[in-house]
Amino acid sequence: MASDVTETKKLTLVSLILMIFTSVFGFANMPRSFYLMGYGAIPWYILSAITFFIPFAFMMSEYGAAFKNERGGIYSWMEKSVGPKYAFIGTFMWFASYIVWMVNICSTIWIPFSNAIFGKDVTSTWGIFGLNSTQTIGILGIIWILLVTFTASKGLDKITKVTSVGGTAVVILNVVLLIGALIILIANGGHLAEAVASSQSFVKSPNPEYQSPIGMLSFLVFAIFAYGGIEVTGGLVDQTEKAEVTFPKGVTIAALIIAVGYSLGIFLCGIFTNWNDVLSQKGVHMANAAYVVMQNLGYQLGQSLNMSQAASLTMGAWVARFVGLSMFLALTGAFFTLCYSPLKQIIEGTPKELWPGKMAEVKNGMPINAMWVQCITVIVFVALVSFGGDAAAKFFSRLVLMTNVAMTLPYMFLSGAFIAFKNKKEIVKPFEIYKSKSLTWICTILVTFTVGFANFFTIIEPATVGNLGDTIWMIAGPLFFTLVALAMYSRYEKKCSKNTVCSK
Template structure:
């Protein structure tokens, strides 16, 4: 595999148009550019290169985080890593029905009326969408993987298309676009509490590149080409983040950002693009249909795939045998029951304390930004453990060869991730703050309880 092939694979797996929207919304429009540059330089580059060294060291272990922890630390910590990877998908799954419903509303009505819906009504509909997805996941429909892949690629193409067309829009649409003031004050953010408590949004946006670690040993020259591929990916993502933010700044006033940008921003963007190019609602309908397909397929895959990763390699010493029951389609049906309970609560409970759809969507994104990066912590734990035992695990590719320097970078990224997760918990809304604290705490407690239940079950069987 060539370095540029890896770069494109990693890019499509990590980046999405929604990241631009979230950064623009949370960091005051064009002021998001500097935070993006900070996160890329100080966090994403070392993170991606560490993943390459881990993938090279454990090329026969499938490249999963749990297998890295198993090899470097032990089975119990590997269970906690696997549990974390699975459980943090619960808020992610609970967010997807909202995305499906918002996309469906834009397909049908081509306007933002979804923001006016009663939150309890919306969440009940989302609960129905989730149940439908759960039923389909239990049947193991393989075509959805292909559908998700095609829809994901289409979303990637539309994201790039948006940037290209928007860059050309001023020449076509003239005064309909916003002329950007290129002075320093336009791009300089305030380094206040909001700046740091929103950092989790950026960490959440650039995470997940450990999924490409198995490919490091399939490269022609891993010691050189993996680093080149990762740097190329970082440059591509940086360009998309910066140009995407600039494109948004040509559409939306950075000093007057719509309150529903996280809910409807992407649709507003493609709607305006259609008006600039005189094609009516074509772009917004195309984007909404693509997003609807992608979000629903990802919802089903997110119910099943992380559970398979947890239980396929799990030790019955840590997880009760009850969860290993499969149906005729190979789905872990009792595991799906636990998913149903957790996600059902995450869908319904917020509706009783969050008053508007726009506020609800923003909370869902922020709680994901708190929980999802928790799984990245294990990547850095594994890297620190690898560098401490460098002689035991020879690799073709090294991010850094020095043991001390490697431990420093692993600790640095661990601290940034942990700080982002903790900072992201803060909210001025007491109900949201309680949910932000309770969600990860309950997840951790469930992970601690499982081995206790499994041990009691095993002891009972041994006595019989």
């Protein structure tokens, strides 16, 4: 198969930067961060770019270059660097994080859908058969995962079109945010809706839940999560023109653009959004903050252009509809891809004996049996959380926190394996950025510590204010999947000790 792609057109510096940007940059991260920390989010994004994003991206590029012909992705990277058990636990945690992500999206995807149809989030009013809104959204989420799994198991030839349409719409959203905010700033004579009183405005959060030192430190995981997906860029090394020069330059430029873009976007939110007037209202939470902020952009734009109150509200509703449609299309494309891609990678990379029954079977390029087991697992989680009796805002916040923690933990496994990878002389490394041992150690410790530090404070923060339940939930998800991985690997080892014929 490798010979079929040797003549593929190589990525130029500009195309590489664009691919990294579209893989990493998430529009909703900016208004969500403004909701959590106000302008105080900006220093955390800059800090996490320096201590995590750039050094981690360079690690992934070295992995990608060394193992560019391996089908198992990150499993192969860690298996050949450290060992199969370490690799399986790390990869299973990575795969499990996408299960948590799917549980999250099964519920939260109805918020952009609601905004697309109604111009605002009305999911808190939904109810069928006497069920409350949280339970109704849970039922819709179960129907969604069943529909997606059924469709994906038949093939995904048209899904890329949905993804590209959603991606284009999100790019337009960034342009709308920039131009709209600048028009409002000029019309208001340079006055900011969220005033910058002093340097404290870039440190202290207007959100009461993020004003304590532990609360502020726990925000670091949101900044790291916003840079998530950078591990994917490791696979682009062999597709890049003059990789030894172009790739590090492309990663550095893309990282700077993304870091500056996030920081600028958060500041733009403050041009037209007063935190206390807009985001402190009942019903505003992390899952719908982006739509609330952008609806306010439309309203404030109308007001700055001297439109009537009714016309301004209408403009706000239509901006919210556009945001909702864009995010719904983008999430739909991502969901279809991620319901099979991580699963396919872990199954193709690991020994088939690790998987019970016929889970390792791949038909028509799809791990169909494993996809349905995954579907049932997601349904169980959605049902457990949806019918747990929590209010909608708490329900959504818990899911977002679970996703952030679960999706960033595998980064520690990847960075932790990097020193072993560098020490193995038998691994051919055609592309190296970390050429000295001291630099390798410094960056490995820096990245691993940053991710661990961020997750530690995110996990303990709820317990420090008496909310032990959220802390337990955040620990329980990753811990559960780690125990499952250990049990599966132990079963595999016992099977291999009885049967000498085990696939690699």
